[in-house]
Amino acid sequence: MSTMSPAPAEQKRGIRPAQSKMPQAPRAQRESPLARGGALIVMGVFTLYFLVPIWWLLVAASKNRSQFNTTNPLWFADFSLFENIGNLVAYRDGVYLKWLLNSALYAGGGAAIGTIIAGMCGYALAKYRFPGRELIFNVVLGGVLVPATALALPLFLIFSQISLTNTFWSVFLPSLVSPFGVYLARIYASASVPDELIEAARLDGAGEVRTFFTVSVRMMVPALVTVFLFQFVAIWNNFFLPLIMLRDETLFPVTLGLYAWNSQVNQIPVLRDYVLIGALLSIIPLIIIFLLLQRFWRNGLSAGSVK
């Protein structure tokens, strides 16, 4: 994180860095040491709250079974993390890797396609005037307030009519729809894609669709990355839809797979180790994606909240 160029937030205020460098000493003294100490203690305590569970997971995943209960739970014993990972991956012909791959396909593919179509729709709602535009936008906005879990059961009933339950598509297709993405894309497009630019592209003879993909998309990148990221997380975390749709273990996303293992721990105790290691491995991809894309999504986020 620190290797990245200064966060846009700090940069945005422009005056801030210079200002905070020069008069920092006097201002720092003006804030009472008590307040500074208090702030630090609050943040320190909550840092422990947020990070200790993950630390525990890392430590627990690195122990072999006999040490799990007998050694200090918050510190390493013999470091057998990689051996454990090897066992996890080998268990039942690598079904865990299959789950990770499924999650990556559901979330990566779904978020990528979903972002493009939400971006196009939001762009059209922002940049073109046509009858029914406000109606469409309001219906989509209503869709933001309809929770995805409420749709899981009717989707299951519909998919079972056409024998599509327990298939890849039964989880993938519904994940493509992101009303919130349309909302964010519209707000951002109307604010950051100048009409003059589209007009100029028209004069150059570029078609509307081509203008969108070559010119406008570039201006919308922060919003689109935000939409992608949040849809990715939403699909990656989605539980109800796969729970209700899928029976075949090889189609499970990693969350559902780990859930299934965790509910069998009492019958098959060895699964407890695999659940913990699997849990640790499954959160690493998301952390990496967030770190890599953070300079984009933080901008897009503020655009959405300004309204």
Add this chain to the structure above:
Amino acid sequence: MSAPAASLTDARGGAARPSKSRARRSRAPKVRVHHTGAILAFVLPFGILFGLFYLVPIGYAIYESLLVIKREGTFGAATEVFGGFTQYFLVFQNGPFWQSIGRVLMFGVVQVPIMLGLALLFALLLDSPLLRGKRFFRLAFFVPYAVPGVIAAIMWGYLYSPNLSPFSAVTENINFLSADLVLWSIANVVTWVYVGYNMLIIYSALLAIPTELYEAARLDGAGQLRIAWSVKIPLIMPAIVLTAIFSIIGTLQLLAEPQVFRSFSSAVTSTFTPNLTVYSTSSIPNFNLAAAFSVVLALATFILSFTFLKFTQRKEAQ
């Protein structure tokens, strides 16, 4: 790097731009719709999918909820026939369902203010000159958001358990998985995951406030607390409302965490939350009743978040 920053400034300019768009709208009636093909190409992909996977399921749920199963004698073939509001009468007579609604409402009344209060506090601290190492804290607090609800629940399930927990000194004496406490143990899991996310939304809104707005107050000798209370919080109200609405929706939809906790605690029943009721009713299977549950729940969610939105908007207007 500078490109996103520049476009963000535009975004802010765009927020205060009603006059420009009004000018454009007044011109609109004279202009006929151009680029119909392009508009269709942009809108249809989303429109079709939205129709298929949002509108049709909603309609289908309502349709299913109006049917009842009729059997010819005890062992005869079952057929679905129109039953009017029969299923809804069953929903309203269903004690466990309303108990579960009451449970998540209680959960929301306690958990949402705590979570958003913490998020606001952290965001204000990150935005104040009181703190150093802001980037570290911002990141550390956000990391739990990368943990899916199911995984977080599994993890905390172990942390709560009397014999496996690293804090067994505490968990041996307080049973976090007991019938009295398990709801609040789940509330802690949800808080743990979402505080950082809400903090970032609020923090982004804080960063969008021009410094000049409170520079004057500072020169007048206002302390950080005063500035936060009288200048910053009123300005970021829209962001707070947004996080509150999403939190309310999330609360009513609770499913993954309690479902996981069923394997840790027998106190979490199959009707612990409304969505668990939907799930267990549909696995009986009684799809018509489950559909009616779904419709009532979606309606309740919609009404609650919509009312909250209108209520806060009116309050802001005053």
